[in-house]
Amino acid sequence: MAADALFQPFDFKGLKLPNRVVMAPMTRSQSPAGVATPEVAAYYRRRAEGQVGLIISEGTGPERPAARNDPNVPAFHGEESLDAWKDVIDEVHAAGGLMAPQLWHVGAIRSHREDWAPAGPYDSPSGISRPGHKFGEGMSDADIADAIDAFARAAADSQRLGFDAVELHGAHGYLIDQFFWEGTNVRADLFGGPELPQRACFAAEILKATRAAVGPDFPIMIRVSQWKQQDFNVKLADTPKAMEAWLMPLVEAGADAIHCSQRRFWEPEFEGSDLNFAGWAKKLTGAVSITVGSVGLTGDFIAGYGGEVSKPASLDELLRRLERGDFDLVAVGRALLQDAQWAVKIHEGRTSELMDFDRSAMATLN
Numbered sequence: 001m002a003a004d005a006l007f008q009p010f011d012f013k014g015l016k017l018p019n020r021v022v023m024a025p026m027t028r029s030q031s032p033a034g035v036a037t038p039e040v041a042a043y044y045r046r047r048a049e050g051q052v053g054l055i056i057s058e059g060t061g062p063e064r065p066a067a068r069n070d071p072n073v074p075a076f077h078g079e080e081s082l083d084a085w086k087d088v089i090d091e092v093h094a095a096g097g098l099m100a101p102q103l104w105h106v107g108a109i110r111s112h113r114e115d116w117a118p119a120g121p122y123d124s125p126s127g128i129s130r131p132g133h134k135f136g137e138g139m140s141d142a143d144i145a146d147a148i149d150a151f152a153r154a155a156a157d158s159q160r161l162g163f164d165a166v167e168l169h170g171a172h173g174y175l176i177d178q179f180f181w182e183g184t185n186v187r188a189d190l191f192g193g194p195e196l197p198q199r200a201c202f203a204a205e206i207l208k209a210t211r212a213a214v215g216p217d218f219p220i221m222i223r224v225s226q227w228k229q230q231d232f233n234v235k236l237a238d239t240p241k242a243m244e245a246w247l248m249p250l251v252e253a254g255a256d257a258i259h260c261s262q263r264r265f266w267e268p269e270f271e272g273s274d275l276n277f278a279g280w281a282k283k284l285t286g287a288v289s290i291t292v293g294s295v296g297l298t299g300d301f302i303a304g305y306g307g308e309v310s311k312p313a314s315l316d317e318l319l320r321r322l323e324r325g326d327f328d329l330v331a332v333g334r335a336l337l338q339d340a341q342w343a344v345k346i347h348e349g350r351t352s353e354l355m356d357f358d359r360s361a362m363a364t365l366n
């Protein structure tokens, strides 16, 4: 099957994407003291030159003392970090690409490093890093207000620097997702409660503040996942009705696109239908939807972290779903980390030139 469906243009809220290929956000930890280097800019530029329709940056921290848990993860505040991001977007634009930063607050996922600590205490809804693991106090009202404002300021800065869109990282068990998850959010105030829409309030407030900061026309994406790094088996929403109650408030608050993180895109979300997460998100909310998870590769990314080598895999099942209209855009992670020319090779049918993914690629900015 030719991959034509992947190379159809898409109008994303006035943003003219040349095709459906999105580079998934991937932390590279190559930005010392939170400042992206020229090598980082060149790495993104190569993906723009390689026909990626929309690049989403690695997660980058808004201005909270412990938004980042690694000093080599780029910050998205402060003159030096923002100047470096300006160089990144200018390089990407010079190559004809489009790009959004992914705003990422790690919340209760603390640093693995013993030689470094963030400038302040870790933020979290309830001082719980995973069910049963209490490590401190939850955020105060003032902390929450400041965090919401920090996301909105970072989004406004992304627009000012010339980025084309912005993504909020609401997935994988980090701060925003810690609010979604009852296992880490036991607050009894406006930001917590037994119902998912109550626990979605933090994300919705960030989206409202972000929308107010960037105006009506700037595309805002939010990345969400059922699974958590703390527990791959969690399902925040176990029925379509629950999923609608979770996602609809996010769309109403200002999200234009839902980026639905799965480890394997082909897995159905609920029994009785083969629709995946992105398929349900689009059906239930009408928002633009982005799928992700082992596109073009045999093994998933968590196995990849563990050292499993993934081989190139057929795109037929992905294309079947894309052509059926299940989702609008397709995010590709490791295949693009490994090979900046991945999209070109797919477009031109050069499948014999596709590369294996080997975790050694994670150590360099090729």
Ligand SMILES: Cc1cc2nc3c(=O)[nH]c(=O)nc-3n(C[C@H](O)[C@H](O)[C@H](O)COP(=O)(O)O)c2cc1C
Pocket: 024, 025, 026, 027, 028, 058, 059, 102, 104, 169, 171, 172, 223, 261, 262, 263, 292, 293, 294, 295, 297, 300, 301, 331, 332, 333, 334, 335, 362
């Ligand atoms: C090295 C690496 C770093 C990642 N960092 C992030 C990140 O900063 N933010 C995020 O939302 N997901 C992150 N992810 C997850 C990817 O965006 C993507 O969802 C995952 O790799 C599955 O896509 P793939 O199978 O095409 O690689 C990362 C994945 C990898 C391999």
